[in-house]
Amino acid sequence: MTVFAKLQAARLEIAKMPLKKSGKNKFAGYEYFELGDFIPAAHGIFNHFGLCGVFNISYETATLCIHDTETGEVVKFSSPTVMAENAKGQAIQSMGSTHTYYRRYLWLMALELTEHDTVDAAEPKQIKKEVIDQSTGEIKPPKLMEGKTVPNQKEQPWQMKVESGPNGTVEDWAIAVRDAAKLGLDNVVTVEDVMAIFKVNRAIFDRLKTDSPTVHAELMEEFKLAKQSFKEIP
Secondary structure (H helix, E strand, O other), X not given: OOHHHHHHHHHHHHHOOOOOOOEEEOOOOEEEOOHHHHHHHHHHHHHHHOEEEXXXXXXXXXXXXXXXXXXXXXXXXXXXXXXXXXXXXXXHHHHHHHHHHHHHHHHHHHHOOOOOOOOOOOOOOOOOHHHEOOOOOOEOOOOEEEOOOOOOOOOOXXXXXXXXXXXXXXXXHHHHHHHHHHHHHOOOOOHHHHHHHHHHOHHHHHHHHHHOXXXXXXXXXXXXXXXXXXXXXX
């Protein structure tokens, strides 16, 4: 068997296994595979077929090479790397988060394990006529969006207010939302603060998910990292 045939056979075997997703994204509302959910099974199946996965990462590229231990043939999976940012954590924690993310991502790619798609799984929303530029047909960004107020509270420390200029684009608005949220996350002192930013400004983030799914996914990762930064270092 070639290395490709062995890899495909391994994929078929792991597809038959009742793997469960233990990761939960409470902000975006979906579950995902943690490394521990499938790596032990993958190693057992790879050993059976004479395969070995070797992960490596640099500042430019993360790679997972699947080696045939009998013939030396190799199948390579790779991705450009972007360092995870964690305003409240140490540099070594950000590096660890980056390594874990790309290791998980490349193994999922190699094994053809499916996960929630934050873009395709979003329910289609009705676009109101007034948010479409009649001259170009493009979606216009909202002129002003504010987070909700908290009753009986004079100060609204986590309430975001995002405005669009007369010539602003959806892309400009999306970046403004992301930057405003990150500014808040840079100043949180408790995990409750992280949750408060999300809850108070939920309507803004929902609109962001519709207008710019990519920026929304990036921002949800920022929330996840901010929340994780309050966990004790083992």
